Amino acid sequence: MEQLDLPNERSQGHRGVDPAFLVWLENAGVVVSSITIVILAGVITTSVVGRTFFGSMIPDDLVISGELMVTLVALPWAYITAERGHIAVELFTNWVSDRARIKLDILAAVVGLAMIGPLTWATGIALWQAIDYGSYFDGEFFLPEWPGRSMFFLGFFMMLIRLFLILAEDIARLIYNGKTEKGRK
Amino acid sequence: AKAETMLRWSDGQPNRGVNSETLQWMASELEKRSNGDLGVEFHWGGALFKSKSAVKGVGTRSADIATIIAAYTPKELVAYSVGDIPLPNSDVWVGMRAMYELATTHPALKKMFDDLNLVYLTNLSTSAIEILCKDKFINTLDDLKGVKMRAVGPYGRIFKDLGADVARLSQAKVYNALDSGIVECNQNYMYSIEVFKQNDVAKKLTKLDWGQHLAFGVVMNKETYEGLSDANRQVLQEVSSDFIDQFARRIQEANIKALERMTSGDSPLEVAEMDPNEKAKLEKMGFDTVPNWIERANDAGLPGQDIFDSYMALVAKYEKIRDEKGYPWNN
Amino acid sequence: MDPFLLGICGFAIVIILLALRVPIAFCLGSVAVACTFLFYAWPHGGEFNGSAGWRSATTILTSNSYDFVHSFELTMVPLFILLSQVAYHAGITTDIYNSARVWLARVPGGLAIASILGCGGFSAITGSSVACAAAMGRICTPEMLKAGYGQRLATSSVAVGGTLGSLIPPSVPFILYGIFTETSISKLFLAGILPGIISLVGYIIVVLIWVKMSPSEAPQFSEEKKPGDRRRAALKAWPAVLLFLIIVVGIYGGVFTTTEAAGISAVTAIFLGVMMRRLSFASFILSLRETAYQTAMIFMIVFGAKIFVSFISLTGVSPWLIAQVQAANVSDWIVIAILCLMFLVLGMFLDPIGILLLTLPVSIPLVENMGLDLIWFGVIVVKLLEIGLITPPVGLNAFIIKAVGGKDIQIHSIFAGISRFLIVEVVILVMLLLFPILSLLIPNTMY
Numbered sequence A: 001m002e003q004l005d006l007p008n009e010r011s012q013g014h015r016g017v018d019p020a021f022l023v024w025l026e027n028a029g030v031v032v033s034s035i036t037i038v039i040l041a042g043v044i045t046t047s048v049v050g051r052t053f054f055g056s057m058i059p060d061d062l063v064i065s066g067e068l069m070v071t072l073v074a075l076p077w078a079y080i081t082a083e084r085g086h087i088a089v090e091l092f093t094n095w096v097s098d099r100a101r102i103k104l105d106i107l108a109a110v111v112g113l114a115m116i117g118p119l120t121w122a123t124g125i126a127l128w129q130a131i132d133y134g135s136y137f138d139g140e141f142f143l144p145e146w147p148g149r150s151m152f153f154l155g156f157f158m159m160l161i162r163l164f165l166i167l168a169e170d171i172a173r174l175i176y177n178g179k180t181e182k183g184r185k
Numbered sequence B: 001a002k003a004e005t006m007l008r009w010s011d012g013q014p015n016r017g018v019n020s021e022t023l024q025w026m027a028s029e030l031e032k033r034s035n036g037d038l039g040v041e042f043h044w045g046g047a048l049f050k051s052k053s054a055v056k057g058v059g060t061r062s063a064d065i066a067t068i069i070a071a072y073t074p075k076e077l078v079a080y081s082v083g084d085i086p087l088p089n090s091d092v093w094v095g096m097r098a099m100y101e102l103a104t105t106h107p108a109l110k111k112m113f114d115d116l117n118l119v120y121l122t123n124l125s126t127s128a129i130e131i132l133c134k135d136k137f138i139n140t141l142d143d144l145k146g147v148k149m150r151a152v153g154p155y156g157r158i159f160k161d162l163g164a165d166v167a168r169l170s171q172a173k174v175y176n177a178l179d180s181g182i183v184e185c186n187q188n189y190m191y192s193i194e195v196f197k198q199n200d201v202a203k204k205l206t207k208l209d210w211g212q213h214l215a216f217g218v219v220m221n222k223e224t225y226e227g228l229s230d231a232n233r234q235v236l237q238e239v240s241s242d243f244i245d246q247f248a249r250r251i252q253e254a255n256i257k258a259l260e261r262m263t264s265g266d267s268p269l270e271v272a273e274m275d276p277n278e279k280a281k282l283e284k285m286g287f288d289t290v291p292n293w294i295e296r297a298n299d300a301g302l303p304g305q306d307i308f309d310s311y312m313a314l315v316a317k318y319e320k321i322r323d324e325k326g327y328p329w330n331n
Numbered sequence C: 001m002d003p004f005l006l007g008i009c010g011f012a013i014v015i016i017l018l019a020l021r022v023p024i025a026f027c028l029g030s031v032a033v034a035c036t037f038l039f040y041a042w043p044h045g046g047e048f049n050g051s052a053g054w055r056s057a058t059t060i061l062t063s064n065s066y067d068f069v070h071s072f073e074l075t076m077v078p079l080f081i082l083l084s085q086v087a088y089h090a091g092i093t094t095d096i097y098n099s100a101r102v103w104l105a106r107v108p109g110g111l112a113i114a115s116i117l118g119c120g121g122f123s124a125i126t127g128s129s130v131a132c133a134a135a136m137g138r139i140c141t142p143e144m145l146k147a148g149y150g151q152r153l154a155t156s157s158v159a160v161g162g163t164l165g166s167l168i169p170p171s172v173p174f175i176l177y178g179i180f181t182e183t184s185i186s187k188l189f190l191a192g193i194l195p196g197i198i199s200l201v202g203y204i205i206v207v208l209i210w211v212k213m214s215p216s217e218a219p220q221f222s223e224e225k226k227p228g229d230r231r232r233a234a235l236k237a238w239p240a241v242l243l244f245l246i247i248v249v250g251i252y253g254g255v256f257t258t259t260e261a262a263g264i265s266a267v268t269a270i271f272l273g274v275m276m277r278r279l280s281f282a283s284f285i286l287s288l289r290e291t292a293y294q295t296a297m298i299f300m301i302v303f304g305a306k307i308f309v310s311f312i313s314l315t316g317v318s319p320w321l322i323a324q325v326q327a328a329n330v331s332d333w334i335v336i337a338i339l340c341l342m343f344l345v346l347g348m349f350l351d352p353i354g355i356l357l358l359t360l361p362v363s364i365p366l367v368e369n370m371g372l373d374l375i376w377f378g379v380i381v382v383k384l385l386e387i388g389l390i391t392p393p394v395g396l397n398a399f400i401i402k403a404v405g406g407k408d409i410q411i412h413s414i415f416a417g418i419s420r421f422l423i424v425e426v427v428i429l430v431m432l433l434l435f436p437i438l439s440l441l442i443p444n445t446m447y
């Protein structure tokens, strides 16, 4: 599981077609996710300290933790995708030509779209239903479901757009035979 | 021989204990009474989808049948969550019969299930709520003050209002929590205390016999239901109704046997009951939450007061039947 | 379509796509989405109905992504990753290594042993094998090469040492196993300690024998030493010791749960880093970004695997497999051997969490039916997953050492070094299988 801390791997990744707003949004996704982690650690620590020393705790902390989890997990996806940072098995394809490599990149983007497209749609429907029903969580304040579901949908939606851009870029690279490589670092 | 109609049945729990045994009884009765027309394929432990998604999962026919829990979808099932109001209604058979009749006859509940693309089949219960503690009994409401306690749902909120320090843990983690002292007490049900071996680490049982969680149900996808033959729908309804008698009998027996086993042996459980005056106060606090529920139901555009009154009338009706005729399995 | 055929096709396509360098998450996820859709849209012996199939598939997709991750228990994954990042950036992990290094200067192969011990210490805090390999690989391997160590020993000792991360608590695979099988996570953590120590000792023995047989692999280490160096080095490791104590005492002293321990220890590590002026604001931000990045990446793979697991559940392959093994009426030991083989084969290709989610629904009912101890089996599973991290062709730890070690390091020399450790891994695995007491001694004593 834990494909952690891969600095070289990361720098091999390159950004392709880069609309400035999308780049900004993707980076904002990582920033918001980072802030969410701090809030999560804070909520749990406050809850334990409050319970141990003051006999009180944050109401609905379980629901809040769940909302923070979906947010922090979903928002960095587009950024990772833009950096081509998703883990893949490279051993069997190390020997292939540059052109074949581009074809494999196109395959990866297409397969990615086949996963992320339906998930974006499904989480979008779920968000719409949660708003339509006015769904809420059981607990002290009956907190609404839509905030977490929005963040989750947003994470998939941004990743979907980035996957389309990557696919377009790779097809262009294939057609122009590697002449659009200026995006590479 | 392969059944004519295979029903895909999803349950969030692993296949052990009274719940799954009685659900499997229901499956085998369906097959038997339909002469093999209706078969069931279980997916336990939320392998297909989690309990949180059960309403949607059956509505969209990801599964044909599933167990629903109102606490996971409180808005969608608000009318049905009347069964979770903390009331001194701890008789499993009476409670289940009342919920069953309410869900199958009250127009607001029928419309609710219909809107969710569901057909209501039958229901489940946790059985009466008890309190297990490491080293104290809860004789009075004051005994709850400052107690580190694992509790859930509307009953848990009342314990919290009474000054208990409520921690939220899954029942599976309570053993460790009691042992290490993260919690001193646990809200649980008799058979379930033994299932999770909590009597190993906590020895004082306050036999509260307060109300039960009744807002559990078994539902079927509407198109699946409409696709069945008239004869098979008849079978389904009969088996669903019989399920209540089966389940109530089995869970009561399981509770009695669990108490017998836990109070005998080398290191027996000590049992006490709450002071009756204090318990009356507790029950009053439960009744005081009724207006909140009615308000929540009204907010959802439902006749909250009417649903509640109908439910109470049905509880009274089945208490009377029980008192006059006894439980059906004793006749 | 025949669900069983669909299941087998799905698995084959996943393997082909994996080999074609498609990201693991996409391989599992896309095949699962397509097959789930087909399963519902085209029921066995029925007619094709696309819109109904799609409607049914949506619940599977949202439940196995959103519902799964909307969880308090899973918050410990990002929080333990945050702890490891902060501990690394504040130099807390380097201190453990330095301390071990100074103390073991005279032992043959001392630096390699120090690296393995350093990994044990790191993993004790972070619970992540790959994080351990990444961090310690950056610290130890260059130092060993500088001291004239052979490339095979300098790389493989860190790759292998990194596998201690999941056996010694805390450990993410144990957490997921515990959630999946509804066994006590605290007991699983305790059960991992002794097997972790046995593995550690096993690796050290391999290093000692290896250096004895070819002394040129590890030239005797000579470093100018001042009096008090040892004491100073040991004392410098106090923040790591403190973090470990907070986790252990907090969990077993009844102050907080394992999930809460993740949050508390992460906050404590940040606090220590700031107080010691070793965690700059910039490196704190970097820790957070890395945590966000890694958590998101991990869960993308987990979603793919979860949806895939749901699809496998739909096909009914698991009950079929259980029925086959039960009908074969072979002895329990052969069943366990088949399961171990399955884990080892999958471990050659797949990531540990993917394997966990794919195989537990099949293997756990089997193990339960045999009346075997689920805690013990959890240790076996985690040990097998750890071995999978270092076996070719897909040994994640080996690739990480290569990634952080630079282009002079050859991947085949890492695997060549690892092959020496694999012998002892098999011996340890057989010991754990034959003597469940090795896993159960500590949890049984504590409970």
Ligand code: NA
Pocket (backbone or CB within 6 Å): C123, C124, C125, C126, C127, C128, C164, C165, C166, C167, C168, C169, C170, C171
């Ligand atoms: Na660990």
Ligand code: NA
Pocket (backbone or CB within 6 Å): C347, C348, C349, C350, C387, C388, C389, C390, C391, C392, C393, C394, C395, C396
């Ligand atoms: Na491997």
